[in-house]
Amino acid sequence: MTRPDSPTAPAAPPASLAPPDAVNLLDLELPELEELLARLGHKPFRARQLWQWLWQKNAATFEEMTNLSKDLRAQLAAAAAIRPPRIADARASSDGTVKLLLRLGDGEVVETVLIPEKDHYTQCLSTQAGCAMGCTFCSTGRMGLVRNMTMAEIVGQVLVGRRRLAETGVALPLRNLVFMGMGEPLMNTRELLRALRTLNHPLGLDFSPRRMTVSTCGLPAGMRELGASGLASLAVSLHAPTQELRAQLMPAAAKVPLHELIDALKDYPLKNRQRITFEYILLKGVNDTPEHARQLVRLLSHLKCKINLIAFNAPRDGSGPYQAPGPERILAFEKALWDKNITVILRKSKGADIAAACGQLRTEHKTGRADPKT
Ligand code: SF4
Known part of the structure; x- marks a missing residue:
């Protein structure tokens, strides 16, 4: 862990002399x-x-x-x-993943993660401090919603992330952005769309819509606005193939019945070769059986889509009701989908040694469980 006030930490930008209400x-x-x-x-x-x-x-x-x-x-x-968020804590994983805990103007803290890929970095961005959706497998979900983030706080994460990569000598460019950090982006649609327009602006950061992905539990009104904007690709956090199981895992998202969500997605505007991504976190013994795979195939077979399979990244203290399945179960689930011609990408959990899953680092700080020697 690098603390910003340590001698080895990158210099923070100088504080502004402008009045606080500037x-x-x-x-x-x-x-x-x-x-x-x-x-x-x-x-x-x-x-x-x-x-x-x-x-x-x-x-x-x-x-x-x-x-x-x-x-x-x-x-x-x-x-x-000029007030970007400030780094309150930074952790670098042995696999190159960097997690930043950012302090906002009112003292609230959020997380952003820089994830190394083969030839670039992807940054995972937060859109809310906390989250109201209450997903049972997510540390952020357990803390509840604190407040929406502003455009400056959302896009400011990219400025901080880019500066961090430059200051630590990372040569790979920051190329992709995923809105999959803390919060449900489509519960903060106004600031999200302002942020996407700014990120996309050719005189600014110039991120193409193909390189930005917004992940949602599946809120139809927000999906319609996002689809009409054409500013980002859509990913849906699915995590269960039936309404009953989804309602258990994602209580707030379950207010949108699964058949309504799928119907809304059938009308979602997609460009050439674009597909909807479904995120599916595999939880041992909960949603990872052959029957779940068959149900998933039936649910998605009429959609232009692909599935990101992710093994659960358990909290380091072992708290919570879920565990990650073993490699054999993961591979069998993946194969069952491929066998039915569903495109599947097996995502590796990165940064497990630095509490990189959503909300884990913030939770450790709030509860005083952060290990200063990490
Ligand atoms: S998984 Fe996403 S939507 Fe669900 S509680 Fe966590 S941050 Fe919120």
Whole structure:
């Protein structure tokens, strides 16, 4: 674990001198930034320059923005601030996974995870502090909802993640974003869509919709909005092939009956070669039998989809009712789906040595169980 105030920790950006109620520029979409600069007497192209400093050049202070006039920089310093989340704790796994615990402006903490792939990194982002969905296999679900995150807090995770990779000498680019961290993204649709538009903007971070995936328990109204935006791919946390079992595992999600969810997905707008992803966490003896595999095939056989199978990543203290199945059971489940022509990707659980599953690190901090020597 690296604590930010340790001698080896990367330097944190300098604190802003702006008043506490100053507008956080990371909370503005480009048209809103143009409006702000117009009120300060500047032309729209200045907003675009500022936007590039914020999102492309990772500027932490106004002094760095050398193509803006001194007058404008002084105006900004008096009226605005750049406030990304701050790293409260960082852990690096032996497999290259990095988990960051981030402190928000009001002291609340959320998690983000940087996951190494063959030639790039994927970042897992949070959209809420806590979560109201109550999934029984998830540490975040057990803490309940604290509040929605703002656009600045959602997209700020990417700025912090990118800076962290650069400062620790990681050469692989951050290429994919998955909204699978703390929270149900479609319970915070307004800020989620603002964040996706900002992430997608060609003068900013320029993430293509193909490289952003939003994972939801399956809330039809939010799925319709996301589908209409075309800004990200859709992943649905399924985890059970029947309504009865799903209601046990995911109490809040069970308010949407499984047949209604599947009907809504049949109408989901997909581009060429795009498919809906289903997430299925395998829980030993709960949802991993041959009969569950057969039920899953029947449920999904008429959808353009693929399944991500993930073995449960158990809390390090062994708490909770679930265990991961053994490798034989996992492979048998995977084969049963392939045999019926369902595309399956077996995802390895990464970062098991650093409590990388959703909510585990935050829970350890809240309960004082974090091990400072890790
Ligand atoms: S799995 Fe996702 S939706 Fe379910 S409780 Fe955890 S954070 Fe919320």
